[in-house]
Amino acid sequence: MFWRLPRRQFDAGKGEGNRRAMKALVESGQVPGLLGYLEDNPVGWCSLGPREEFLSLARSRLLRPLDDRPCWSVSCLFVHRSHRNRGVATLLLGAAVDYVKDKGVRFLEGYPVEPRGGKTIPAAFAWTGVPKAFMANGFREVARRSPSRPIMRYDFIGG
Secondary structure, three states: OOOOHHHHHHHOOHHHHHHHHHHHHHHHHOOOOEEEEEOEEEEEEEEEEEHHHHHHHOOOOOOOOOOOOOEEEEEEEEEEEHHOOHHHHHHHHHHHHHHHHOOOOOOEEEEOOOOOOOOOOOHHHHOOOOOHHHHOOOOOEEEEEOOOEEEEEEEEOOO
């Protein structure tokens, strides 16, 4: 809910309030993201939807819209600690591309964190993904307003 709510509302709802907000979103019939399973166990989560649903992106100095063309966004990737560094985020991004492909969407954007100097990023700071996982799924960097935050796009028409 971090990207979907105004910051003050998100902070006020931390914990149970934000869980209730997500549950209400799901119960409304809206698909707020995709779950990745290994056998019957959820191991990953990918938050996605039309960019305008992510209010915090519109207000972000670094991640504000590049243009006025409609697109969808992948705003968050979470992989359970027992399955990290096994390619789960890459698989989730592939599933996101497949899911969005049939929705008539032109662009799917992501906002990964770029590791500096070849260092690895602690999982707590990589919750928007890393560029390598996006590139493995055909995303290309289209803007960079900060050394560590590329904006990456998958173009469904232009390839």
